[in-house]
Amino acid sequence: MVAGATLASAACVSEPPDVGRLARVHVPPAEIVRIYSLNSGQTFGGLLNGVISANEQASLLMAFREHASPRRMRQGTEISLRFFPRDEDLRGVDIALTPDETVRLSREPLGWRSEMIQTPIFVDTLYASGEIETVLWNAVVRNPVLSELTFEDRNGLIDHLDQVFQWQVDFSRQIRVGDTYRFVFEREARPDGSMRAGKLLAAELVNSGTAYHAIYFDPNGDGRGSYFDLEGESVRRAFLLKPLAYRRISSRFTNSRFHPILQTWRSHRGIDYAADAGTDIMATSDGVVIHRGFDSSYGNSIQIRHPNGFVTRYAHMRAFRNGIVVGSRVKQSDVIGYVGSTGLATGPHLHYEMLRGGRHIDPLSVDLPAGDPVPSEDRLRWGNELSVRVALLETIPGAGPVRDFVAQARSESPTDAEQAATPTGGLQ
Numbered sequence: 001m002v003a004g005a006t007l008a009s010a011a012c013v014s015e016p017p018d019v020g021r022l023a024r025v026h027v028p029p030a031e032i033v034r035i036y037s038l039n040s041g042q043t044f045g046g047l048l049n050g051v052i053s054a055n056e057q058a059s060l061l062m063a064f065r066e067h068a069s070p071r072r073m074r075q076g077t078e079i080s081l082r083f084f085p086r087d088e089d090l091r092g093v094d095i096a097l098t099p100d101e102t103v104r105l106s107r108e109p110l111g112w113r114s115e116m117i118q119t120p121i122f123v124d125t126l127y128a129s130g131e132i133e134t135v136l137w138n139a140v141v142r143n144p145v146l147s148e149l150t151f152e153d154r155n156g157l158i159d160h161l162d163q164v165f166q167w168q169v170d171f172s173r174q175i176r177v178g179d180t181y182r183f184v185f186e187r188e189a190r191p192d193g194s195m196r197a198g199k200l201l202a203a204e205l206v207n208s209g210t211a212y213h214a215i216y217f218d219p220n221g222d223g224r225g226s227y228f229d230l231e232g233e234s235v236r237r238a239f240l241l242k243p244l245a246y247r248r249i250s251s252r253f254t255n256s257r258f259h260p261i262l263q264t265w266r267s268h269r270g271i272d273y274a275a276d277a278g279t280d281i282m283a284t285s286d287g288v289v290i291h292r293g294f295d296s297s298y299g300n301s302i303q304i305r306h307p308n309g310f311v312t313r314y315a316h317m318r319a320f321r322n323g324i325v326v327g328s329r330v331k332q333s334d335v336i337g338y339v340g341s342t343g344l345a346t347g348p349h350l351h352y353e354m355l356r357g358g359r360h361i362d363p364l365s366v367d368l369p370a371g372d373p374v375p376s377e378d379r380l381r382w383g384n385e386l387s388v389r390v391a392l393l394e395t396i397p398g399a400g401p402v403r404d405f406v407a408q409a410r411s412e413s414p415t416d417a418e419q420a421a422t423p424t425g426g427l428q
């Protein structure tokens with residue numbers, strides 16, 4: 001029997017251990033956690049009543065006050081009470097002040113101790129590309145690659161794209177079916193997948209056959225970089241193409257057959273943007289307010305005079321922004337008022353006009369550079385970062401080389417495809 005037993009154990013050793021045969025072990029939880037969400041009228045102290053003594057409450061609240069005021073806790077604040085499993089004595093409390101900050105209170109032999117815990121974040125990179133079938137908003141929000149992002153975060157991405165391309169392409173008027181986009185986006189995400197912050201590293205938009213690029217560059221490394229094209233020229237221009245954020249313009253839920261712009265500038269010398277009443281209206285360029293008041297047809301309207309003889313007009317506003325008066329100096333993107341339907345307007349929309357030397361012009365025809373190019377002393381670093389970011393764009397599945405680079409390569413040596421396309425047949 002002894003020999004048999006030895007044999008059996010020797011056989012066991014020669015086989016990999018089978019974990020599945022181990023008896024289940026019951027491990028009691030290290031603590032019991034009860035999670036509460038503060039209702040209106042409920043206080044932190046009220047939540048602790050009956051859980052700990054009044055003396056302990058005072059000690060706990062004192063420790064909490066080192067980081068935040070118990071009287072200023074928002075409705076919906078999540079509070080986790082952590083108990084010892086054996087006697088259900090309170091051992092700790094976590095208060096999630098914001099999605100990024102939690103105050104952790106721990107019971108110590110001599111009272112309560114508090115510490116601030118930052119929610120851990122991870123940084124990853126998103127790559128997305130697509131072709132526009134209806135409108136840009138649909139193309140980005142419904143991109144399956146981005147489906148793991150929350151709806152809000154996908155909308156945030158569109159805002160980022162709009163901010164980067166707002167001087168080059170008016171997403172509400174100029175996007176065409178067949179246009180393509182691709183971008184590389186760096187995000188900071190929390191363990192629950194929500195996005196804390198993000199920034200576009202590189203983006204390409206091919207609009208009606210023209211490729212626009214925006215490459216992020218931060219020469220000082222202070223997080224306040226900006227965007228440049230492939231030649232190192234700033235993407236900034238003297239005028240925003242539109243006075244509203246793209247996402248606020250009422251076109252995105254509809255297909256391309258319904259055009260968001262009620263009339264073209266040619267027919268009534270202005271552009272109408274349909275948007276919800278109350279939507280922010282931005283000054284499209286730096287300037288001085290020369291008119292602010294009510295006209296019978298324009299309703300509440302503002303005119304701004306800009307350098308080089310330009311004037312812009314914003315009409316049918318519901319209200320002016322506080323502090324905006326005749327003589328106010330405004331900067332590009334400053335909010336000057338809010339969309340409404342005052343004057344001759346059938347519904348809430350912004351009527352926007354641009355004049356030069358007293359004559360109406362199409363805002364899309366103005367292309368004045370404004371931002372500085374990459375400084376000469378930063379050119380070397382720019383060159384290195386540019387090639388890294390362009391390489392990132394080119395890794396996106398389904399996309400080819402960045403177009404301008406192709407053109408450059410072609411001028412040096414014709415590709416096979418080009419040679420094959422030489423119209424020898426046509427000459428015969």
Ligand SMILES: [Zn+2]
Nearest residue numbers: 270271272351
């Ligand atoms: Zn109009």
